Amino acid sequence: TQLLEQSPQFLSIQEGENLTVYCNSSSVFSSLQWYRQEPGEGPVLLVTVVTGGEVKKLKRLTFQFGDARKDSSLHITAAQPGDTGLYLCAGVYNQFYFGTGTSLTVIP
Amino acid sequence: NAGVTQTPKFRVLKTGQSMTLLCAQDMNHEYMYWYRQDPGMGLRLIHYSVGEGTTAKGEVPDGYNVSRLKKQNFLLGLESAAPSQTSVYFCASRHGQGIGETQYFGPGTRLLVL
Numbered sequence: 585t586q587l588l589e590q591s592p593q594f595l596s597i598q599e600g601e602n603l604t605v606y607c608n609s610s611s612v613f614s615s616l617q618w619y620r621q622e623p624g625e626g627p628v629l630l631v632t633v634v635t636g637g638e639v640k641k642l643k644r645l646t647f648q649f650g651d652a653r654k655d656s657s658l659h660i661t662a663a664q665p666g667d668t669g670l671y672l673c674a675g676v677y678n679q680f681y682f683g684t685g686t687s688l689t690v691i692p
Numbered sequence: 693n694a695g696v697t698q699t700p701k702f703r704v705l706k707t708g709q710s711m712t713l714l715c716a717q718d719m720n721h722e723y724m725y726w727y728r729q730d731p732g733m734g735l736r737l738i739h740y741s742v743g744e745g746t747t748a749k750g751e752v753p754d755g756y757n758v759s760r761l762k763k764q765n766f767l768l769g770l771e772s773a774a775p776s777q778t779s780v781y782f783c784a785s786r787h788g789q790g791i792g793e794t795q796y797f798g799p800g801t802r803l804l805v806l
Contacts, residue, residue, distance in 0.1 A: 593732065615791050626696070626782050626797025627735070634791055672734060679750065680725070680795065682735035 587611050588675055588683035596689040597663055605658045605686045607673035614676050616649055616656045621670040663690045694718055696798035698783050704804045705773045713768040713801050715783030723786045724766040726758060728779040735782065741766055773805045
């Protein structure tokens with residue numbers, strides 16, 4: 585059972601462009617995490633959002649948790665080649681439920 | 693401080709063979725997890741452990757067994773490998789269940805079952 589759907593699945597953009605990745609579910613989570621994974625490595629935690637409506641900023645990355653704690657978004661401003669990777673959201677409810685992933689490529 | 697390590701990094705098995713994947717963490721974490729990652733599917737939880745001597749089933753446990761005899765080690769076993777078990781396997785650990793507590797992942801084991 586895939587509880588979390590991410591969109592888009594693939595994204596290829598030019599350096600300097602902005603983008604938004606979405607993570608949607610019909611389930612309510614106690615918190616939601618975003619990870620970035622580079623080829624050949626394990627995921628690395630970027631942020632945890634806990635409160636419905638919460639917005640967190642990490643340099644050029646902005647994370648938002650939906651009011652109902654069922655969905656989240658990740659917005660990247662002025663993307664750079666170093667942002668390339670697989671972005672995964674994970675809903676937390678007793679255990680972790682990972683999304684399907686968004687593969688981002690930023691072209692120099 | 694190595695964090696989470698996984699052995700082996702890559703393995704090829706024939707259908708029906710068995711093998712054990714080893715995960716070790718040196719952070720004294722209570723919780724450990726085994727995930728598999730397949731294209732377009734994200735990470736799916738196979739089994740997890742909330743402490744030494746305990747194990748529990750995750751989302752996709754069939755065909756796998758686990759053991760947590762020592763706090764720092766979490767073993768994943770495939771008794772009779774099938775091609776459907778071709779995947780990348782990740783181990784993770786974390787200290788507790790507090791909100792926001794980070795999961796630390798190992799580098800992964802790539803398994804190919806022919």
